Amino acid sequence: xxxxxxxxxxLVQPGGSLRLSCAASGFIFSDHHMDWVRQxxxxxxxxxxxxxxxxxxxxTEYAASVKGRFTISRDDSENSLYLQMHSLRTEDxxxxxxxxxxxxxxxxxxxxxxxxxx
Amino acid sequence: DIQxxxxxxxxxxxxxxxxxxxxxxxxxxxxxxxxxxxxxGKAPKxxxxxxxSLESGVPSxxxxxxxxxxxxxxxxxxxxxxxxxxxxxxxxxxxPYSFGQGTKLEIK
Numbered sequence: 001x002x003x004x005x006x007x008x009x010x011l012v013q014p015g016g017s018l019r020l021s022c023a024a025s026g027f028i029f030s031d032h033h034m035d036w037v038r039q040x041x042x043x044x045x046x047x048x049x050x051x052x053x054x055x056x057x058x059x060t061e062y063a064a065s066v067k068g069r070f071t072i073s074r075d076d077s078e079n080s081l082y083l084q085m086h087s088l089r090t091e092d093x094x095x096x097x098x099x100x101x102x103x104x105x106x107x108x109x110x111x112x113x114x115x116x117x118x
Numbered sequence: 119d120i121q122x123x124x125x126x127x128x129x130x131x132x133x134x135x136x137x138x139x140x141x142x143x144x145x146x147x148x149x150x151x152x153x154x155x156x157x158x159g160k161a162p163k164x165x166x167x168x169x170x171s172l173e174s175g176v177p178s179x180x181x182x183x184x185x186x187x188x189x190x191x192x193x194x195x196x197x198x199x200x201x202x203x204x205x206x207x208x209x210x211x212x213x214p215y216s217f218g219q220g221t222k223l224e225i226k
Binding site for chain 2: 097107
């Protein structure tokens with residue numbers, strides 16, 4: 001069974017940094033693209049970025065709103081995905097989900113809350 | 119990037135009604151389209167994937183159809199538990215994933 005569990009959410013001041021983790025199980029982690037999606041309070045779902053699978057050399061892609069500030073990485077030996085966030089802004093306040101598609105079927109974690117506030 | 123346009127943004131209906139939500143893609147996504155139900159404070163719940171495949175455990179009153187750029191989610195007979203917000207998502211891997219703006223389904 002595919003399972004995704006995010007951790008690392010916290011309250012952080014504007015301009016600060018934070019790293020989220022996503023622990024994955026139930027599938028061959030290195031074979032699959034992994035994505036981060038966020039949802040600001042009362043708003044819709046926004047794709048944040050992607051770490052591609054080993055066949056595509058783990059290349060990364062980012063939404064324009066986070067490019068240059070956020071970095072996605074992964075550790076295939078630990079079945080873990082990471083989201084390193086720098087220069088955080090109040091508008092980055094959101095629940096951050098990791099998600100993936102397992103042969104076309106979507107799976108999501110429960111999310112981690114990041115609050116950017118002074 | 120592929121833009122998803124979902125309509126309506128709000129829908130009021132009675133228990134027992136048949137409702138349809140539409141999602142249009144700015145370019146073809148084949149059948150790489152998922153539908154989600156979300157309630158406040160919860161993660162999105164998968165209803166439909168690959169445009170028309172019903173997620174295990176989801177009631178059969180939910181159905182999805184479409185391909186290319188036009189997709190629909192139909193609830194055949196609304197139940198009280200169905201009042202929530204619904205999102206579509208395209209997942210063509212040659213493009214960043216993108217979501218519709220959401221449809222809030224309210225009790226009339």
